[in-house]
Amino acid sequence: MPKIILDILPPSRGHKENPAPKPTPVHLETASAFHAPLIIEAIPLVSLSPKKHRGIFQKGLLTVLLLLVLAGGVTMVGFYDLKKTVDKAVPRVTADFLEASDSLRNFETGKAKSALFSIKMNVDLITDKARQYGISTLATFWSAIVPKLKAVPDTLKNITTLSETALRFAGTLHELRNNSFTWLMHREGRKVRESISALSENLDTMIAAHAGLKNQSLALAYPVGNNFLDVNADLYSTQRFLKAFLGWFSEPRDKRLLVLFQNPSELRPGGGFLGSYADITLDPDGIRDIVVWDVYDPDGQLDVKILPPRELQGITTTWGARDANWFFDFPTSASKVISMLENSKIYREKLTTFDGAIAVNINVFRSILALIGPIELPEYGLVITPDNFLSEIQREVESGEDNKNGEPKRILKVLAPMVFDRLGSLDDTDRQNIFKIFQHHVSEKDIMFYFKDWEFQNFMQQAQVAGDVLPLPLHFKGDYLAVVSANVAGGKSDAFVRQLIKLSTKIDVSGKIDNFLTIERTHDGAKEKDPWYRASNKTYLKVFTPQGSDLSYAKGGDILPLKSVVDYEKKNYLFDTDLRNIEATRKSNEEYDMEMLEESGKTVFGTWVNTKAGTSKMITLQYTNSVKLSMQEKEIPYQFIFERQSGAKTAIDILLDAPEGYIWKETGTANFNYVDENPEGRIQLSLTLLQNPTGEQPPRE
Numbered sequence: 001m002p003k004i005i006l007d008i009l010p011p012s013r014g015h016k017e018n019p020a021p022k023p024t025p026v027h028l029e030t031a032s033a034f035h036a037p038l039i040i041e042a043i044p045l046v047s048l049s050p051k052k053h054r055g056i057f058q059k060g061l062l063t064v065l066l067l068l069v070l071a072g073g074v075t076m077v078g079f080y081d082l083k084k085t086v087d088k089a090v091p092r093v094t095a096d097f098l099e100a101s102d103s104l105r106n107f108e109t110g111k112a113k114s115a116l117f118s119i120k121m122n123v124d125l126i127t128d129k130a131r132q133y134g135i136s137t138l139a140t141f142w143s144a145i146v147p148k149l150k151a152v153p154d155t156l157k158n159i160t161t162l163s164e165t166a167l168r169f170a171g172t173l174h175e176l177r178n179n180s181f182t183w184l185m186h187r188e189g190r191k192v193r194e195s196i197s198a199l200s201e202n203l204d205t206m207i208a209a210h211a212g213l214k215n216q217s218l219a220l221a222y223p224v225g226n227n228f229l230d231v232n233a234d235l236y237s238t239q240r241f242l243k244a245f246l247g248w249f250s251e252p253r254d255k256r257l258l259v260l261f262q263n264p265s266e267l268r269p270g271g272g273f274l275g276s277y278a279d280i281t282l283d284p285d286g287i288r289d290i291v292v293w294d295v296y297d298p299d300g301q302l303d304v305k306i307l308p309p310r311e312l313q314g315i316t317t318t319w320g321a322r323d324a325n326w327f328f329d330f331p332t333s334a335s336k337v338i339s340m341l342e343n344s345k346i347y348r349e350k351l352t353t354f355d356g357a358i359a360v361n362i363n364v365f366r367s368i369l370a371l372i373g374p375i376e377l378p379e380y381g382l383v384i385t386p387d388n389f390l391s392e393i394q395r396e397v398e399s400g401e402d403n404k405n406g407e408p409k410r411i412l413k414v415l416a417p418m419v420f421d422r423l424g425s426l427d428d429t430d431r432q433n434i435f436k437i438f439q440h441h442v443s444e445k446d447i448m449f450y451f452k453d454w455e456f457q458n459f460m461q462q463a464q465v466a467g468d469v470l471p472l473p474l475h476f477k478g479d480y481l482a483v484v485s486a487n488v489a490g491g492k493s494d495a496f497v498r499q500l501i502k503l504s505t506k507i508d509v510s511g512k513i514d515n516f517l518t519i520e521r522t523h524d525g526a527k528e529k530d531p532w533y534r535a536s537n538k539t540y541l542k543v544f545t546p547q548g549s550d551l552s553y554a555k556g557g558d559i560l561p562l563k564s565v566v567d568y569e570k571k572n573y574l575f576d577t578d579l580r581n582i583e584a585t586r587k588s589n590e591e592y593d594m595e596m597l598e599e600s601g602k603t604v605f606g607t608w609v610n611t612k613a614g615t616s617k618m619i620t621l622q623y624t625n626s627v628k629l630s631m632q633e634k635e636i637p638y639q640f641i642f643e644r645q646s647g648a649k650t651a652i653d654i655l656l657d658a659p660e661g662y663i664w665k666e667t668g669t670a671n672f673n674y675v676d677e678n679p680e681g682r683i684q685l686s687l688t689l690l691q692n693p694t695g696e697q698p699p700r701e
Contacts, residue, residue: 092122110432113174116167123163158209165209169202178431184286185424193250193284200242207239241459248355248453255282258357260337261412262325264647265362265394265492265532267539269484270325270333270467271448271646272361272494275397276409278416292416294409295322298344306340307573310583311540313564315489319576328484328544328645329600330359330467331457332578334450356451359467361647362390363446365419367437371430372422380411391530394492398532445646445681464682469600470641472546477629478639479505480602482544483519485609485648491535494647496525497611502653505640507689509659511629517543519619526614537611541619544602544643548626554592556619557607594621629689635665636689640674644681651677654685662689 099115176195183191248255257280262272274295281289299320308319309326316323321344324336334357342353369375369386376383380400382392393411396402402410426434441447448467449460460466472480483501487494504516519541525533541557566573585598595606603626611617629636644650654674658664664672665688672687 092118096122110174112170113167116163116170120163120167123160127160158212162206162209165202165205169199169206172198172202177435178428182424182426182431184282185420187286187288189249189282189284189286192286193246196242196246196249200239200246203239203242207236237459237462240455244453244455248456249282250284252284254288256280256352256354257282258338258341258354260325260334260357260359262359262361262647263394263492265390265495266487266490267485267494267645267647268323268325269328269486269542269645270330271359271445273487274322274325274337276412290417290420292409292413294407294412295320298341298346301345302340302343303345304340304343305571305573307568307575307579309579310562310586311486311488313566313568314562315565317566318573325359326486327578327600328482328542329469330445330448330646331450332600334359334448335452336576336578338452355453356449356456358450359448359646361441361446362393363647364437364441365389367441368419368423368434371433371437372419372426375415375418375422377411377414379414384415390495394532395530398530443680444678445644448646467646467681469544469602470643470682471601472641476546476639477627477637478641479513479515479625480544480546480641480643481517482602482643482645483648483650484542484544484645485539486542487537487539490538491532492530493523493525493533493535493537493613494539494649496528496533496613497521497523497537498649498651500651500653502655504655504657506657507629507638507659507662509631509661511631511659513625513627513629515545515549515621515623515625517621517623519543519621520616521609521611521619522616523611523613528613534613536613537609539609539611541607541609542599543605543621544600545605545623546625546627547598547601547603549603549623550626551589551592551594551596551605551621551623553622554589554594554605554607554620556617557593557609559588559590559593559595560608631659634691636662638687638689640683640685640687642679642683644679644683646681650679651675652679652683656687658689661692663692664688665690 096115096118099111172195176192176199180192180195183189259278259280260271260274261276261278262268262270262274264272266273268274276292276294279289279291279293280287299322302318302320306319307313308316308323312319312323312326319340321337321340324340325333327333327336338354338357341347347353366386366389369384369389374383374385380396382388382396384392393415396411397408400408400411402408423434438447442465445467447465449465450467451457451460457466461468469482470480481501481503483499485494485499498521500520500522502518502520506514506516508514521537521539523537525535528534582597582599585596587596588594589596593607597604597606605621605623607619609617609619629638638656640654640656642652642654652675656664656672656674658670658672663670666672672685674683674685676683
């Protein structure tokens, strides 16, 4: 989080035995619009203490000395008054920065602008007060005696510049947020480029002011915060992204993006089943074309024969784009989808390539329909609403007239352009609401972004919108968990399957981490009239844990005999390198009907689970983390990370038990419980273990 540290020192009272105490620095926090932390290290305004001089000057210098003493007295009064102004302003600025931070995180740029304007008013009040007493001028004059004071005028200037520029930045972002999609749909891409260019210029100014404050803090022997370099890196990362995006968007060539429509009624590791997609063409003026395709069209013209994932070999003869979102790590899945589409004759013969892909689960369309209103489809005799969207679309795809005519996804080709058109015509209020909707779905991984360009993708990962599997640092101390399912011949039953994940972790006095995990899957689709919802939920379940975790017990899963429909080796199928590397680590544990493999830097336990409609199934695992905590420290950091599968209906209940004689700093007790009925895509809990100061066994709630 960005920090502004104001350290205003009162003048000395002239008594060495009773010096004026130094006040505690006040921390004011905010965040940039792109969640890149912004730190302003404001430099202390140093006051002067006139010293007693005893006749060491000659008579000719007496007048100069009196003037200096007088100036020193004025400086003291000025600094005292300035300190009072700062004391009044700090609480207001603190509250405003917190509000600005929350507003920017929620893309509520209007509120952010109001808070930043309030901050600017308070900063202006401080600088006006400094100007009123001529503190900048006096600081320059006195700098010959106290060199540190030379930095004071530039410090005040940089603080003002940063405040004013942040306000302009928020204003431009507000306009871009509210109008960018409309501009793109109406072929007014010039306005998008101008706004991004303005944001980039604002960031240049903010970075320069930030660097200036760092230099001034060094000149005043006032150390900057420990995270200053990290903040600078974030600012530069945001700036690099803006400039790279501006250059990419301004290129005269056509840019192609995929919008992957994923159906969570049939879960795959990367999200819902990929049944259809939109091919969007952009040029410098905006969106030129939107074409919706059934994924089976390009798959039918894919000449390359690739060995499917092992779990799919019993139901398909080859691996295509429809099944390529097989990896929990979305960037890996997206790159596979793009590669397979580009190798299809539909695109290969035209040398068409794609710049990136955006995954959108069907849940997002329900929210959009709730905003834009019902859509009439006269040729189908339907009015599509949030309540019937999934069921009617699914029914038409599975058994409608279009299916009989060999074009089952045609209804989506009709519906999607109408949705895009409505989105491009929203009023100001609804434009703000649509961003709230998108932000909500991004946090739950219903929307994920992938770009081939490394600069773009790196920024998406930093913003936590890429759907990537979080890599654990080399000296990670804590635990990681993800539960990922892949529906294989289980109909559309995931629409009615809910999952409760309960993890009980016990840490012993040696630092060993033992986990007892239960996964309860309940199928509520028994009374549904459509057979694809009543189908048994057949899924291959994977549990992602820290690399090297050791399984000691498992119950509730099955190892199913798999029979391939094709002799892949005899017919010279090609291997996908990423898939083959994962398969090479697979080991079977027949005692527990469980498999072990390595994927995305994690140790994965896998098993088949078959849940019939109207029933529940419980899977139990016990395993030990491969890394022990170091128990020699007074405060022992512990981090727990949970990553949710896109599209899954999942609740979590995490219970962490401290070692005997220890407590969790956050609760003051021996356990920490985290419950979330609808967790975000990534949960990160940063906790601390402490030795119990009483020496007694702490309570366990």
